[in-house]
Amino acid sequence: xxxTLLYFAQRMFGDEVRIRLRPSYFPFTEPSAEMxxxxxxxxxxxxxxxxxxxxxxxxxxxxxxxxxxDNCGIDSTKYSGFAFGLGIERMTMLKYRTNDxxxxxxxxxxxxxxxxxxxx
Numbered sequence: 416x417x418x419t420l421l422y423f424a425q426r427m428f429g430d431e432v433r434i435r436l437r438p439s440y441f442p443f444t445e446p447s448a449e450m451x452x453x454x455x456x457x458x459x460x461x462x463x464x465x466x467x468x469x470x471x472x473x474x475x476x477x478x479x480x481x482x483x484x485d486n487c488g489i490d491s492t493k494y495s496g497f498a499f500g501l502g503i504e505r506m507t508m509l510k511y512r513t514n515d516x517x518x519x520x521x522x523x524x525x526x527x528x529x530x531x532x533x534x535x
Contacts, residue, residue, distance in 0.1 A: 434451065456514055504516050
């Protein structure tokens with residue numbers, strides 16, 4: 416799971432990104448963790464986005480509890496899996512180096528127009 420998430424983070428933010436997993440609790444997964452990525456806004460030096468820590472939480476993850484698989488009719492002695500859920504706003508902030516999440520919710524067309532697809 417960790418290698419898959421590292422690969423995802425590197426493809427999303429570049430090969431220099433670092434990740435860390437912090438123990439957490441989520442229903443139906445054990446063990447569970449929250450994943451942080453190194454802040455690419457400040458380069459890890461500390462800014463408002465990362466609350467001066469150098470890290471930004473982007474997702475929760477965990478190994479699927481075998482009882483969940485069994486209850487779905489999947490043989491947990493043969494199969495395993497992991498699950499994750501990510502905060503799309505935080506991902507977008509880091510991808511496009513936006514330092515204030517409120518900009519995504521104000522519906523200011525001038526801000527939103529910078530994200531138009533190049534294919535249009």
